[in-house]
Amino acid sequence: MELIEKLGIDWKLIIAQIINFGIVLFLLYKFAYKPVLSALDKRKNMIEKGVNDAKKSEELLAEIENMKERALNSVKEKTAEMMAEAAKEASSMKQEMLAEAHNEAKKAIDKAKTEMEAQKQSMLKEAKSDIGRMIVAATTKILEREFSESDQKRLMEDAAKEIANVI
Amino acid sequence: MKTTPRNYAKALAALLKTQPVTAELVQNFVKILRKSHQEKMLNRIVNIAEQILIEENGEIKVDVISASEMTEKNIADLGKMIESATNLKPLISYKVDKGLKGGVKLRVKDYMIDASVSGKIEMMKRSFES
Numbered sequence: 001m002e003l004i005e006k007l008g009i010d011w012k013l014i015i016a017q018i019i020n021f022g023i024v025l026f027l028l029y030k031f032a033y034k035p036v037l038s039a040l041d042k043r044k045n046m047i048e049k050g051v052n053d054a055k056k057s058e059e060l061l062a063e064i065e066n067m068k069e070r071a072l073n074s075v076k077e078k079t080a081e082m083m084a085e086a087a088k089e090a091s092s093m094k095q096e097m098l099a100e101a102h103n104e105a106k107k108a109i110d111k112a113k114t115e116m117e118a119q120k121q122s123m124l125k126e127a128k129s130d131i132g133r134m135i136v137a138a139t140t141k142i143l144e145r146e147f148s149e150s151d152q153k154r155l156m157e158d159a160a161k162e163i164a165n166v167i
Numbered sequence: 168m169k170t171t172p173r174n175y176a177k178a179l180a181a182l183l184k185t186q187p188v189t190a191e192l193v194q195n196f197v198k199i200l201r202k203s204h205q206e207k208m209l210n211r212i213v214n215i216a217e218q219i220l221i222e223e224n225g226e227i228k229v230d231v232i233s234a235s236e237m238t239e240k241n242i243a244d245l246g247k248m249i250e251s252a253t254n255l256k257p258l259i260s261y262k263v264d265k266g267l268k269g270g271v272k273l274r275v276k277d278y279m280i281d282a283s284v285s286g287k288i289e290m291m292k293r294s295f296e297s
Contacts, residue, residue: 128295129295129296131295132291132292132294132295132296133292133295135295136291136292136295139288140268140288143268143269143284143288144268147269147284151269152234152235152269152270152271153244155269155270155271155282155283155284156241156244156245156270156271156282157248158282159270159271159272159273159280159282160245160248160249160252160273161248161252162273162280162282163227163229163249163252163253163273163275164252164253166276166278166280167227167253167255167275167278
């Protein structure tokens with residue numbers, strides 16, 4: 001104790017200083033350390049939350065990207081299917097239209113052929129009739145001019161022979 | 168079964184061979200025809216009966232329609248031709264139809280034989296039209 005006193009150390013002062021330090025420590029703890037710690041915790045939490053949110057956002061983004069990809073693929077598939085279907089339908093329609101056009105053309109050709117044939121027959125008939133009339137007129141004139149006794153006799157013989165066939 | 172005009176004609180011919188034609192006979196015959204609704208066939212039946220009677224005598228009635236007047240020689244020649252073809256003696260009656268243009272038409276029984284120029288021309292016309 002004497003040594004301490006010889007060294008100039010004042011117990012009372014030390015105790016007072018200890019008390020002061022305690023008070024300061026208490027006050028620091030109360031008003032500085034805790035709020036700072038709390039603020040740091042908050043900050044840490046905020047950062048963690050931010051990191052988590054970022055992660056979640058990334059995951060969400062990835063999910064959205066996936067969904068977008070899937071949707072895009074689905075749309076692509078659907079579009080491809082629709083295109084294939086449309087192409088198939090178009091091909092079928094094309095075939096039907098071609099067949100119909102072919103049939104129509106065939107009908108038109110057949111009709112034209114029939115009409116041409118009818119016209120041909122009509123013309124032939126008319127020509128035959130005209131030629132026939134001319135031949136008949138010429139034959140009539142020749143017969144009127146050239147008919148002789150021997151012709152008359154021959155016709156009578158023919159008629160007489162025919163009687164045997166009818167009685 | 169309906170009696171045909173030929174059957175009536177045969178009956179009439181058979182009747183006419185056994186008895187002369189009287190008004191009563193004709194009336195009775197017409198009555199029979201009326202009953203069977205064949206009175207319109209009377210002319211035809213009488214003609215066929217006449218033909219049957221003629222044929223039974225070895226003759227045949229021939230109506231000739233000629234385009235020109237026929238001389239007796241023409242008629243005789245035609246008669247010979249018919250007799251030669253049928254072995255029956257033809258009883259020829261004839262009239263002129265200048266419309267025939269040549270040749271003859273012969274009516275024998277119900278048949279008309281057309282050997283006329285106009286007939287041949289008509290046939291030719293029909294063949295061109297068909």
